[in-house]
Amino acid sequence: MDFDFSPEQYTLRDEARRFLEQQCPTSHVREFIDDPAGWSRGLWKQMADLGWMALPFPEDAGGLGQGFLDLVLLLGELGRVVAPVPFLSSIAQAGQVVLRHGSPEQQARFLPGIASGEQIATVAIAEKSGSYDEAGIDTRAEQSGNAWRLTGEKRYVLDAPAADLFVVAARTPEGARWFVVEEGAVVTPKKSFDLTRTMGTVALEDVEAVPLESGGLEPGLRICVAAACAEMVGTAAKILDLTVGYSKEREQFGRPIGSFQAIKHKCAEMLADLEPSRSAAYYACWAVATDADDADLAVSVAKSFGSEALARVAAEGVQVHGGIAFTWEHDMHLYQKRIKSMEHLFGDAPYHHERIAQLVGL
Amino acid sequence: MDLALSPEEEAFRAEVREWVGGNLPDGWGTPAYKEPRSFEERVVFSKQWEKKLSEAGYAGLHWPKEYGGRGATYMQQIIFHEEMARARAPQLFINFVGMNLAGPTIMAHGSEEQKKRYLPPILSMDEIWCQGFSEPNAGSDLANCQTRADLDGDHFVVNGQKIWTSFAHVADWCLLLCRTDQSVPKHKGLSYLLVDMKLPGIDPRPLKQVTGDAEFNEVFFTDVIVPRSQLLGEMNMGWTYANTTLSHERGPAFLGHQIRFRNALADMFAHANRTIRDGVPVSEHPAFRGRLAAAYAELEIMRYIGLRNITSILRNGRPGTEGSVAKLYWSHMVRRMQELALAVGGPAAALDGPDADDRGQWQRGYLMSFAQTIAAGSSEIQKNIISERVLGMPRGEVWAPKEKR
Numbered sequence: 175m176d177f178d179f180s181p182e183q184y185t186l187r188d189e190a191r192r193f194l195e196q197q198c199p200t201s202h203v204r205e206f207i208d209d210p211a212g213w214s215r216g217l218w219k220q221m222a223d224l225g226w227m228a229l230p231f232p233e234d235a236g237g238l239g240q241g242f243l244d245l246v247l248l249l250g251e252l253g254r255v256v257a258p259v260p261f262l263s264s265i266a267q268a269g270q271v272v273l274r275h276g277s278p279e280q281q282a283r284f285l286p287g288i289a290s291g292e293q294i295a296t297v298a299i300a301e302k303s304g305s306y307d308e309a310g311i312d313t314r315a316e317q318s319g320n321a322w323r324l325t326g327e328k329r330y331v332l333d334a335p336a337a338d339l340f341v342v343a344a345r346t347p348e349g350a351r352w353f354v355v356e357e358g359a360v361v362t363p364k365k366s367f368d369l370t371r372t373m374g375t376v377a378l379e380d381v382e383a384v385p386l387e388s389g390g391l392e393p394g395l396r397i398c399v400a401a402a403c404a405e406m407v408g409t410a411a412k413i414l415d416l417t418v419g420y421s422k423e424r425e426q427f428g429r430p431i432g433s434f435q436a437i438k439h440k441c442a443e444m445l446a447d448l449e450p451s452r453s454a455a456y457y458a459c460w461a462v463a464t465d466a467d468d469a470d471l472a473v474s475v476a477k478s479f480g481s482e483a484l485a486r487v488a489a490e491g492v493q494v495h496g497g498i499a500f501t502w503e504h505d506m507h508l509y510q511k512r513i514k515s516m517e518h519l520f521g522d523a524p525y526h527h528e529r530i531a532q533l534v535g536l
Numbered sequence: 537m538d539l540a541l542s543p544e545e546e547a548f549r550a551e552v553r554e555w556v557g558g559n560l561p562d563g564w565g566t567p568a569y570k571e572p573r574s575f576e577e578r579v580v581f582s583k584q585w586e587k588k589l590s591e592a593g594y595a596g597l598h599w600p601k602e603y604g605g606r607g608a609t610y611m612q613q614i615i616f617h618e619e620m621a622r623a624r625a626p627q628l629f630i631n632f633v634g635m636n637l638a639g640p641t642i643m644a645h646g647s648e649e650q651k652k653r654y655l656p657p658i659l660s661m662d663e664i665w666c667q668g669f670s671e672p673n674a675g676s677d678l679a680n681c682q683t684r685a686d687l688d689g690d691h692f693v694v695n696g697q698k699i700w701t702s703f704a705h706v707a708d709w710c711l712l713l714c715r716t717d718q719s720v721p722k723h724k725g726l727s728y729l730l731v732d733m734k735l736p737g738i739d740p741r742p743l744k745q746v747t748g749d750a751e752f753n754e755v756f757f758t759d760v761i762v763p764r765s766q767l768l769g770e771m772n773m774g775w776t777y778a779n780t781t782l783s784h785e786r787g788p789a790f791l792g793h794q795i796r797f798r799n800a801l802a803d804m805f806a807h808a809n810r811t812i813r814d815g816v817p818v819s820e821h822p823a824f825r826g827r828l829a830a831a832y833a834e835l836e837i838m839r840y841i842g843l844r845n846i847t848s849i850l851r852n853g854r855p856g857t858e859g860s861v862a863k864l865y866w867s868h869m870v871r872r873m874q875e876l877a878l879a880v881g882g883p884a885a886a887l888d889g890p891d892a893d894d895r896g897q898w899q900r901g902y903l904m905s906f907a908q909t910i911a912a913g914s915s916e917i918q919k920n921i922i923s924e925r926v927l928g929m930p931r932g933e934v935w936a937p938k939e940k941r
Contacts, residue, residue, distance in 0.1 A: 175540070438929050442864070445861055454836075530832055531819075
């Protein structure tokens with residue numbers, strides 16, 4: 175029985191933290207926040223050189239042959255620095271959906287570009303309904319001969335302005351499944367509440383698409399959610415670190431505010447929200463990586479709890495900082511907006527609570 | 537990451553499961569079975585059940601072999617608690633203090649003579665122990681213990697009052713924390729005595745609690761003469777030893793507790809499925825459905841925390857950060873769960889006992905849930921510890937115990 179990451183995985187985390195602290199300070203993140211389509215191609219290139227994009231893909235698809243679990247701590251580190259790069263979308267979500275649902279030929283066709291970082295992919299799931307499951311999907315897939323064509327509008331698509339490939343959930347007469355769209359998607363960048371990440375609407379007007387071989391939306395959907403949870407935990411951990419650090423430096427009434435019980439207890443509560451969220455995110459990632467029997471449940475447990483608990487961490491982090499965190503110059507709002515965005519993307523707490531209710535027979 | 541158990545561990549699980557299956561009282565767990573309710577009934581019942589456990593070698597599972605235990609691995613202990621919980625078997629009751637608090641403390645700090653004298657009867661259940669820790673003015677501030685033991689030649693004279701002492705009126709022995717030196721800072725003048733509860737001058741009085749039951753006692757000590765040989769370990773080392781005792785309060789039973797809460801949650805779901813509100817079962821009612829699912833999620837997470845915690849202990853010999861917040865997390869989780877269970881009944885929540893839903897299970901559970909956030913280090917003490925020891929925040933003037941000068 176061992177429910178923790180390997181020493182090698184922790185080594186990678188430590189290396190990633192050192193690298194990102196140097197290469198992705200908030201001054202770098204801020205270079206892109208005024209442009210709704212802006213992201214750091216320079217950082218992306220450096221990450222590709224380190225082999226991070228290739229990590230979870232098979233060797234014959236241009237990867238390093240590691241697995242989804244090797245991404246978990248890395249996602250946390252990228253969340254920690256609110257890295258303005260499409261790693262979650264391209265590597266941990268879209269790439270994983272192709273890996274799990276695509277035939278060997280499809281993997282060989284799409285994954286090498288993703289694994290080298292030369293192509294950016296993203297998942298397009300939600301629509302006007304805001305739902306992340308089959309019932310909420312209206313985008314139609316129609317077959318004529320050997321070709322499939324998609325029509326519909328996808329919303330809240332992370333990194334859409336950066337993407338070359340769209341991995342799209344669409345409805346067929348036999349149920350929903352995943353398609354890859356290479357050409358013809360029309361992206362309208364949308365101003366994102368999260369300043370560190372781009373977002374857009376993707377219009378599909380009778381565009382050609384490749385159906386991934388394995389039908390249905392699972393396990394792809396739950397992998398997307400688990401990856402999001404892993405990243406959120408990193409952002410929230412950073413908020414707690416900043417908050418505790420600030421409370422030790424900031425003095426009022428002649429002493430550090432971190433010596434007041436009102437502040438100490440808030441910080442303890444933040445940790446008591448963060449750590450269970452972390453446990454749940456790790457378990458969800460383990461469950462999706464191993465296709466455990468309770469994988470669907472684990473994912474909804476992690477996202478429903480994490481959405482609410484980590485939003486509390488963000489809110490209390492701001493509160494402890496006080497007025498300084500209300501300024502544009504202070505970095506807290508970068509993390510706060512990231513958490514608050516992710517709280518509502520890939521299924522918010524009410525969405526995942528309903529899934530749990532159904533799964534446990536309520 | 538690998539959550540699988542070894543073949544040996546799986547075999548142990550099968551062994552425990554089979555034993556529990558064949559040894560629970562006839563009819564246990566069925567609606568017809570009349571479970572012991574009053575304290576007196578529970579004492580009689582648990583003496584029989586725990587004796588059975590002891591004879592089968594499951595009572596001293598975690599005790600080293602040299603003291604008559606099984607020397608079970610940490611994983612085996614966890615499995616044992618899980619299987620007991622899964623079978624809804626009775627929880628350790630009458631011998632809890634002996635097995636989990638007094639025994640391990642004597643093992644760690646007692647003389648060879650004391651170990652030989654006191655450990656075997658704990659294991660065989662021939663002697664029952666209680667623990668004299670808390671006092672009216674020493675709760676969270678345990679080191680403020682005022683019960684004094686004054687050394688007078690070859691004996692101590694003990695005077696004072698203890699409170700929240702479980703089993704005091706049925707116990708044979710008391711692990712008593714008392715002040716043996718008034719002249720030094722308060723953490724430094726405490727000692728442990730092993731006190732015979734039949735000595736003259738000891739007066740336990742049952743303390744009726746909010747549920748109407750009397751599980752605890754106040755215990756008054758008036759000029760009780762205790763031989764010097766009953767000192768555990770060294771004089772004035774009581775505070776250090778007390779930390780050993782308290783560290784044994786939690787541990788491998790964590791996942792077993794999670795399963796017991798899961799059983800309670802299943803009961804709550806059944807209650808929600810059959811209670812109708814606005815024409816639909818409460819479980820489908822929009823004001824409740826999400827909350828019920830959230831309760832499920834929170835309880836699942838207790839299991840994940842347990843798995844991480846076990847791994848930390850197996851890998852490093854101590855809990856990690858997840859363990860430091862575990863008590864705070866699950867105790868409040870239980871409070872929320874019990875509040876919800878009460879709310880499921882609607883106005884029927886205002887009834888109690890035989891007139892209430894599920895014979896008052898939810899009213900009792902709601903009240904008992906407050907024990908979780910108060911006992912074994914209140915939530916406020918937990919937050920002090922977390923902020924200072926885990927987050928490294930400065931010790932403030934407000935709560936820091938002032939040393940006597």
